[in-house]
Amino acid sequence: MINAIKLPQFEVIKQYVRGHIKSGHWPVGTRTPSENELSASFSVSRMTARRALQELAQEGLLTRAPGLGSFVAQPVAAQPTIQLYNIIALAQLEGAYSCQVLDLEQIPADAKLAHLLSFVVDQPVYRGTFVHFDRDKAVQWQEIFVNPVVAPAFLKQKFVKVAPDEYLEWIAPSDQVNSQVSAVLAKPSQRRALGLTEDTQSACLQVTRACKRHSSLVSFSTLVHPANLYQLGATS
Amino acid sequence: MINAIKLPQFEVIKQYVRGHIKSGHWPVGTRTPSENELSASFSVSRMTARRALQELAQEGLLTRAPGLGSFVAQPVAAQPTIQLYNIIALAQLEGAYSCQVLDLEQIPADAKLAHLLSFVVDQPVYRGTFVHFDRDKAVQWQEIFVNPVVAPAFLKQKFVKVAPDEYLEWIAPSDQVNSQVSAVLAKPSQRRALGLTEDTQSACLQVTRACKRHSSLVSFSTLVHPANLYQLGATS
DNA sequence: CAGTGGTCTAGACCACTGG
DNA sequence: CAGTGGTCTAGACCACTGG
Known part of the structure; x- marks a missing residue:
């Protein structure tokens, strides 16, 4: 049987x-x-x-x-997709996450930001730059622009164990996320923040991500990962 | 109403x-x-x-x-996924695709290839390197290793308008595809093939991809795209 | 026209869960 | 025990397609 x-x-x-x-x-x-x-x-x-x-x-x-x-039916070509897994969420699961704040400030929106936020140029926007650590390893550099209307208390956060993305997801869960992946050479400031020294290490995966809620922008991030540390995997 | x-x-x-x-x-x-x-x-x-x-x-x-x-139910965090769209398929749709063969040869499997193919070391494997063009723009460098058991006539193909992936998909459609994305610095030979000159252009998106059929490997490719030309987009 | 899938009914028996 | 979802029946009416 x-x-x-x-x-x-x-x-x-x-x-x-x-x-x-x-x-x-x-x-x-x-x-x-x-x-x-x-x-x-x-x-x-x-x-x-x-x-x-x-x-x-x-x-x-x-x-x-x-x-x-x-x-x-015509079998659909199994189009491989990549899960943009959240590196920080993974590190947090293992209890080894920490975050270092490089900048946290209010700036006037430039033309591009104003466009993204449907703001007027020079309207205030929050900006933060961070380095995220998995244990003592710097795994991600982040620059984030935040809509102050949605997250008025953003600048008052500590961001030690709570990542900025996590905080924003908590107070304004996004219902739409747009991401773009490309490859970049780390800029000097990013290299320093990520502890990259040799030139061969400076090829980085860059993810730019816009999080929206009710069709209005909550945040816009640029995430930079050293290529030698992290890859994105896909199956099927 | x-x-x-x-x-x-x-x-x-x-x-x-x-x-x-x-x-x-x-x-x-x-x-x-x-x-x-x-x-x-x-x-x-x-x-x-x-x-x-x-x-x-x-x-x-x-x-x-x-x-x-x-x-x-607990709403599942909308995990953004990236469609690893086939650049070549896109170029072909627009009728502007062409392909240049750099190498096309039979080589003995090294340890890594033998492992991937469940072959014995030194068993013959096909290898090809290509540059793919969209009009006159080099958009992708490819190195592919092909299982000669599955595609015995691979070396006899012309690969002018038919991309190697397309040929393989034709004679042995894959039912499983594994992909990895990372960022690399183009090697000198790749830079030459892709027509990259300045150093800032040499950051590239690299996709490594294993195509399987009936659980056995058909091909293993390394695809390199100049980062300034192509990005991978994702929504949701 | 006979045949298709789409919706729907008013029953039935089942294994399973909690109190 | 009464209640739940999972499977199943033998009917029904419908809009639609092709010949």
Whole structure:
């Protein structure tokens, strides 16, 4: 006996259909048996046969159309995606996170910031630069611009164990995050802050990130990671 | 009348539940009305009420457990992901793709390659290096190692308009792709191939990618992009 | 027209949970 | 024990598609 546990009937039908697709017996575009045909051949109610096809459609294996039938779908090219995992969150999980404040100030918005925030030029904006540590290793340099309307107390924070991102997520959880990844050479000030000395180490992964809430900008960050320390992984 | 089109009843219930969750009336952990309660209050069969809760659970808004009920789920932190879009595919769409072969040869597997391929050291492996162009702009340098068992004719290809990845995807579509992104300084040979001159341009995004099919390695690539030309974008 | 999938009903039996 | 969600049935009506 291969499988002693009793499979639900809809699962049996799913495996039947999946088997024909994966084995190549039903190439892309093939019409599968209809709900009625499956319910007849598996001695099952139409609702059960329907559930099988429905779930396979949801998994992307089938395309269904009223009046036409169910068809083997074009497999979508598995587009690899990268999880922009939060390095700081990881370090905090291990209890080894700390943060050093380099700057924390109020500045007048320049043209670019004003545009991002829908502000007027010279309207005050908060700015902070930080170095984040995992134990005694500097893993990330950050420059963040914060909307003072959303986080009026930002400048009064200590930011020792609580990262600025964490603080902002607490008082104004973002519902939209835009990120861009590129490669940069660390600037001298960034190299110093990150403790990079040799030239070969100064290639860095840079993430720029805009966090929005209710369509208005909460913060805009530039995050710089030494390339030799951190990579972004992706599967599938 | 706000909505003239008739909503299915399960959709009405979904919106009712969603509304209570989004408005904060039902905070995380709150038990929602049961299938029976919803079917009574909406004068609907249990299967219809069930469908509403089921779909909300699938969307991640609810957690359900037999014997216990349905509960408002902890919202998962929207983890931003990056689509590792295929630069070459984009260039090809615009009809401006071309490819230059730098090397195309058979080499004996070193220890690392042998390990990746489950080969014996010194077993032959194909290797190619390429520069990919979008119009007359070099956008990507690639080194690829190919499993000769899977793609025996790899070395005989021309690779002018058909990219090596495209060729391999054609003869052996991969079902698993692992990618790693990091930042590197372009090596002199890469700099030359990509036409990079100034030092500030030599920070590059590097993607290493292993494509597998039926659990065995098809190809292993190192892709290098000049950082000033291409960024990876992510939303949500 | 006969057939398709989409929605829906009013039942049923089940394993499971808490009190 | 009464209540929960998971599976399933045998019907129904609908809008839609093709021949």
